[in-house]
Amino acid sequence: MSTIVEVAKRAGVSVGTVSNALRGTARVSQELRERVAAAIRDLEYYPGRISDEVKIKQTCMLGLILPDITNPFFPEIMRGAEDRAFERGYLLVTANTDEQLDREQQIVSALRSRRVDGILLAGASGKNTHHIRAAIQAGIVFVCLDRMTAGIKTDGVLLDNVHGGQSCVRHLIGQDYREIAIITGPLQLQSAKERYQGYQAALREAGIKLAPALVFEGDYRKESGHLLGRKLARMRRRPEAVFVCNGVMALGVLQAFEELGLRSPEEIAVATVDDLPGDSLLHPKVTTLVQPSYEIGSRAAALLMDRVEGKLTGAPQVIRIASTLRAGELEPKHAAILASNPSKARN
Amino acid sequence: MSTIVEVAKRAGVSVGTVSNALRGTARVSQELRERVAAAIRDLEYYPGRISDEVKIKQTCMLGLILPDITNPFFPEIMRGAEDRAFERGYLLVTANTDEQLDREQQIVSALRSRRVDGILLAGASGKNTHHIRAAIQAGIVFVCLDRMTAGIKTDGVLLDNVHGGQSCVRHLIGQDYREIAIITGPLQLQSAKERYQGYQAALREAGIKLAPALVFEGDYRKESGHLLGRKLARMRRRPEAVFVCNGVMALGVLQAFEELGLRSPEEIAVATVDDLPGDSLLHPKVTTLVQPSYEIGSRAAALLMDRVEGKLTGAPQVIRIASTLRAGELEPKHAAILASNPSKARN
DNA sequence: ATGAAAGCGCTAACAG
DNA sequence: CTGTTAGCGCTTTCAT
Numbered sequence: 001m002s003t004i005v006e007v008a009k010r011a012g013v014s015v016g017t018v019s020n021a022l023r024g025t026a027r028v029s030q031e032l033r034e035r036v037a038a039a040i041r042d043l044e045y046y047p048g049r050i051s052d053e054v055k056i057k058q059t060c061m062l063g064l065i066l067p068d069i070t071n072p073f074f075p076e077i078m079r080g081a082e083d084r085a086f087e088r089g090y091l092l093v094t095a096n097t098d099e100q101l102d103r104e105q106q107i108v109s110a111l112r113s114r115r116v117d118g119i120l121l122a123g124a125s126g127k128n129t130h131h132i133r134a135a136i137q138a139g140i141v142f143v144c145l146d147r148m149t150a151g152i153k154t155d156g157v158l159l160d161n162v163h164g165g166q167s168c169v170r171h172l173i174g175q176d177y178r179e180i181a182i183i184t185g186p187l188q189l190q191s192a193k194e195r196y197q198g199y200q201a202a203l204r205e206a207g208i209k210l211a212p213a214l215v216f217e218g219d220y221r222k223e224s225g226h227l228l229g230r231k232l233a234r235m236r237r238r239p240e241a242v243f244v245c246n247g248v249m250a251l252g253v254l255q256a257f258e259e260l261g262l263r264s265p266e267e268i269a270v271a272t273v274d275d276l277p278g279d280s281l282l283h284p285k286v287t288t289l290v291q292p293s294y295e296i297g298s299r300a301a302a303l304l305m306d307r308v309e310g311k312l313t314g315a316p317q318v319i320r321i322a323s324t325l326r327a328g329e330l331e332p333k334h335a336a337i338l339a340s341n342p343s344k345a346r347n
Numbered sequence: 348m349s350t351i352v353e354v355a356k357r358a359g360v361s362v363g364t365v366s367n368a369l370r371g372t373a374r375v376s377q378e379l380r381e382r383v384a385a386a387i388r389d390l391e392y393y394p395g396r397i398s399d400e401v402k403i404k405q406t407c408m409l410g411l412i413l414p415d416i417t418n419p420f421f422p423e424i425m426r427g428a429e430d431r432a433f434e435r436g437y438l439l440v441t442a443n444t445d446e447q448l449d450r451e452q453q454i455v456s457a458l459r460s461r462r463v464d465g466i467l468l469a470g471a472s473g474k475n476t477h478h479i480r481a482a483i484q485a486g487i488v489f490v491c492l493d494r495m496t497a498g499i500k501t502d503g504v505l506l507d508n509v510h511g512g513q514s515c516v517r518h519l520i521g522q523d524y525r526e527i528a529i530i531t532g533p534l535q536l537q538s539a540k541e542r543y544q545g546y547q548a549a550l551r552e553a554g555i556k557l558a559p560a561l562v563f564e565g566d567y568r569k570e571s572g573h574l575l576g577r578k579l580a581r582m583r584r585r586p587e588a589v590f591v592c593n594g595v596m597a598l599g600v601l602q603a604f605e606e607l608g609l610r611s612p613e614e615i616a617v618a619t620v621d622d623l624p625g626d627s628l629l630h631p632k633v634t635t636l637v638q639p640s641y642e643i644g645s646r647a648a649a650l651l652m653d654r655v656e657g658k659l660t661g662a663p664q665v666i667r668i669a670s671t672l673r674a675g676e677l678e679p680k681h682a683a684i685l686a687s688n689p690s691k692a693r694n
Numbered sequence: 695a696t697g698a699a700a701g702c703g704c705t706a707a708c709a710g
Numbered sequence: 711c712t713g714t715t716a717g718c719g720c721t722t723t724c725a726t
Contacts, residue, residue, distance in 0.1 A: 001404070001486050003703055014713040019705060029711065046485055049460045050406070051703035054398045055718035057348070061461075069422045078416055082443060091457055094441050096429060110438055113396045114408075138393055139348050350719055361697040366721060376695060398719035402702035 002043040011039035022047060053115070062304060063111040063119040064094040064145075065104060071220075071248055073274070073293055074122075077145065080297025081120055088305055090117070101126030108135055116140065117308045120300050123149040125189055143304040145296065147191045153316050155307065157300040159273075159291055160320040161191050165198020167325050168271050168289045169243050173206045177241040177269055181214040183228050183253065185245045192220070195245045195273065214239055218249050225252025233260045233268070241269035247276035250286065265328065273323070287328035296321055349390040358386035369394060400462065409651060410458040410466040411441040411492075412451060418567075418595055420621070420640055421469075424492065427644025428467055435652055437464070448473030455482055463487065464655045467647050470496040472536050490651040492643065494538045500663050502654065504647040506620075506638055507667040508538050512545020514672050515618050515636045516590050520553045524588040524616060528561040530575050530600065532592045539567070542592045542620065561586055565596050572599025580607045580615070588616035594623035597633065612675065620670070634675035643668055 008015040013032055021028045021036040028036070039045070053059050064081055066074045078094055085092045093116065097104040104124040108131045111119060118141035121132070132152050136142055144156035172180055182199045185192030196215075203210050216232070218224035225244060229252055232242060244250040250272035257264055264270050264285055271287040299319060306312035355362040360379055367373040368383040375383070386392070400406045411428055413421045425441055432439045440463065444451040451471040455478045458466060465488035468479070479499050483489055489496075491503035519527055529546045532539030543562075550557050563579070565571035572591060576599055579589060591597040597619035604611055611617050611632055618634035646666060653659035 004705095005703075015704075016706085016714075017712055020712085023705090025706080027711065032712080044481065044484060046459055046481075048462050048703070050397055050462055051401045052705060052718085054401055054703085054720085055705070057718085059397070069416065069425055072419060072422075075416045075419075075422060078441075079443060086442075086453070086457075091440060091461060092442070093438060094425075095433075095439070096426060106433070110433075112393055114438060115395050115397055134391065134393075137391060351721095352719075362720075363698075363722080364696060367696085370721085372721080374695065379696080395719070399702085399721060401704085401719085402721070404702085 002045045007039045007043055007045045010043060011035040059115050059117055060089055061091045061093060061114065061116045063116045064092055065107055065119060065121045066094065066096055067099045067122055067124065068096050073247060076293035077297035080294040081301035084298050084301040090305060097124045099124050101128060105131045112138065112140060118304045120145050120304055121149060122146045125186055141304060141307045143300050145300045147189055155303050155316045156318040157296050157303065157321065158191065160322055161194030162198045164273060164289045164323040165195035166202045168287065169199050169202035171287055171325055171327060172241045172243065172269060172271055173202060178208055179239040181216065181232055181239040181242040183216045183218045183225060183242060183244045183249055185218060185220040187217055192245060199243055220246050220249060222248045222252040225249030226256050229253035229256030230260065233257060233262050238268060244270060244272040247272055247274055250276055285328045288326050289323045290326050291323050292321055349392045354386045354390055354392045357390060358382040406462050406464055407436055408438045408440055408461065408463045410463045411439055412454055412466060412468045413441065413443055414446045414469055414471065415443050420594060423640035424644035427641040428648035431645050431648040437652060444471045446471050448475060452478045459485065459487060465651045467492050467651055468496060469493045472533055488651060488654045490647050492647045494536055502650050502663045503665040504643050504650065504668065505538065507669055508541030509545045511620060511636045511670040512542035513549045515634065516546050516549035518634055518672060518674060519588045519590065519616060519618055520549060525555055526586040528563065528579055528586040528589040530563045530565045530572060530589060530591045530596055532565060532567040534564055539592060546590055567593050567596060569595045569599040572596030573603050576600035576603030577607065580604060580609050585615060591617060591619040593620055597623055632675045635673050636670045637673050638670050639668055
């Protein structure tokens with residue numbers, strides 16, 4: 001690993017000249033330029049940037065903190081963020097917290113000591129946000145992703161959870177299901193709370209009274225979906241449908257149903273917000289709220305870099321991304337309605 | 348963002364003392380230690396490490412280059428690598444190549460200029476490996492992952508593809524399927540080649556002649572699985588089973604079959620190597636070769652750090668990780684055999 | 695036990 | 711046009 005000094009020496013010029021030749025900062029004579037080029041080739045010199053980072057206080061590195069890349073909802077986000085970052089010359093450092101607050105703290109710390117310019121955060125659920133505040137205080141820009149971190153005012157890019165959840169449940173209701181259960185995410189997370197609100201709104205507008213017995217709090221992980229799915233399947237009075245608040249849990253639910261021989265949607269319909277692992281085409285019967293994850297990552301990264309570069313100033317803004325509903329395969333009840341009223345077929 | 352100098356000034360000591368107090372390099376009197384601590388608190392000083400990296404030529408950053416994190420095979424690998432790296436104080440920078448050689452080159456370049464200590468590489472398929480050689484030459488350690496990069500001799504951690512593929516196909520044969528097609532990966536990739544070899548070996552040992560018409564080369568992506576699945580489904584003489592060389596393609600195949608109303612395994616059995624998106628429990632009929640992805644990532648990272656730190660020296664070693672076969676649900680042919688020969692039930 | 699000062703690789707002023 | 715040099719923030723000798 002040769003340095004710029006060695007190159008200068010070998011080319012018989014000063015380091016300033018090498019630097020200039022390299023980056024075109026100033027005109028360098030044809031001859032010297034060639035000598036420098038030769039020296040660089042000979043020495044296989046490859047300029048490093050960490051030395052200037054010391055001076056210019058800009059690393060062009062961004063952090064991306066996710067709960068768990070293994071949850072298929074996140075890889076797309078990462079791609080979106082990475083593509084945008086890469087385009088603009090930033091390097092993206094992605095890390096998983098496993099939903100563990102202390103791990104999040106460690107990661108933020110590691111990122112801080114590396115002086116990243118900004119961080120995209122899909123925070124662990126904890127309420128201790130001191131590490132975030134401190135980092136912001138220190139000049140690191142944050143943009144929240146998927147979920148806002150409570151008590152911190154930053155930009156954010158996330159799903160319009162209330163409307164999404166509402167339209168999802170509304171769709172079920174539109175198919176004449178009335179006893180609709182919900183498996184929520186951890187309710188201290190904003191996204192979980194909002195989806196739950198959407199559920200409530202949909203019921204309300206349909207004049208259905210919310211039945212507390214049909215509300216189950218999960219934790220966004222498969223195990224809890226599985227557990228609650230079993231519970232649900234075995235209820236004395238089983239609901240007609242269930243709205244599962246994320247894809248991973250939905251998977252657990254479907255598995256539970258399969259184990260118990262419960263057919264869906266014949267015996268119980270399932271709706272979920274996307275990030276359904278694998279490909280939803282293989283689960284045609286599940287109504288899903290499709291999240292444009294790539295776009296979420298992409299826009300969040302763009303926003304972050306705009307802040308970092310000072311292109312964007314002013315109050316934090318929260319961008320709500322619209323989801324789209326992908327109706328499940330025709331479900332029995334609905335099919336029956338259709339038969340008696342063909343005009344509805346277009347919906 | 349205050350610097351160590353400001354801290355020193357505020358505490359009325361020298362920077363050396365601050366540094367010593369901070370890292371316990373040398374004894375510092377109780378009093379000064381307290382003054383320093385106070386100054387640090389007041390100024391919210393947070394030591395950065397990039398300045399020393401300039402000097403010590405060690406960044407404790409590792410790169411992880413993947414084709415596409417969106418392929419569910421890779422997130423686990425990333426977790427494995429990240430967990431190990433984090434434990435040992437390294438930061439992992441993960442990037443996607445999209446199987447594009449030029450993108451791989453750009454990433455390696457970005458990583459090099461940031462002076463990462465080492466790189467975990469699941470290479471893009473191209474044969475132009477100049478950028479890798481150059482980076483190695485420059486002192487960056489490489490460990491290959493999942494697939495060796497042709498023509499470069501480095502350590503590697505990857506599946507025992509030949510045996511894996513063989514046992515997978517052998518299993519099909521054991522169920523009395525004889526006309527078994529294969530959808531391979533891109534055959535310039537070693538892993539694809541090896542799985543194909545496993546297929547051949549299994550046929551050979553069973554005395555089945557390889558039928559070139561049953562060999563289809565895919566590219567490890569879903570679209571190609573879908574395409575070839577359709578093709579296969581429509582053959583005048585449809586094979587009885589198909590061995591699909593990765594999970595994503597298998598998904599495409601299953602989708603194609605579903606679209607065409609072809610039932611599996613009744614009409615055609617499917618076996619695949621894991622990384623089947625979602626959860627295989629939802630595809631109980633597919634025989635899968637389970638890859639311990641987490642372990643692959645974990646071991647590769649450990650190996651890389653051992654090299655970086657000089658704990659491991661000597662010739663490159665390739666670690667082959669064993670896969671395990673998870674038999675698909677009882678398939679018709681096999682079930683018939685069982686009925687007439689109960690003793691086989693234990694297999 | 696403390697302070698002073700030399701660098702690390704590189705860029706950016708500033709002189710010539 | 712080209713060379714010199716002063717830092718960037720931090721650790722680490724080396725004196726004191």
